[in-house]
Amino acid sequence: MRMMVSALALAALVGGAGHAATFVQKDTATLRALDKITGRSTDIDVKVGEPVVFGSLKVELQVCYQTPPEEA
Structure with missing residues (x-):
């Protein structure tokens, strides 16, 4: 069975009130997948x-x- 997932990378603001983070748009992301059977993790580079x-x-x-x- 093939599962389709649309991944949306979101970042949370950290810090007190009035401290806004500066976000930069990127064209790639590195995701880490975990095989729960073997316990192995694999990094996956994904382009937008x-x-x-x-x-x-x-x-x-x-x-x-x-x-x-x-930034924190």
Whole structure:
């Protein structure tokens, strides 16, 4: 059975009131998949708009936002 999942990378704001994070739009994201049978994890690089198949899972990234590394 093939499952289709649309992945939407969302970031949460961290910090107190009045502290807004600066988000930068990216064209790729790295997702980590876990095989619960073997306990192995695999990193999957996904480009926006290009579906990636991992086993019976199909992932399509629609948008990706990231905060700069210097922000909390």
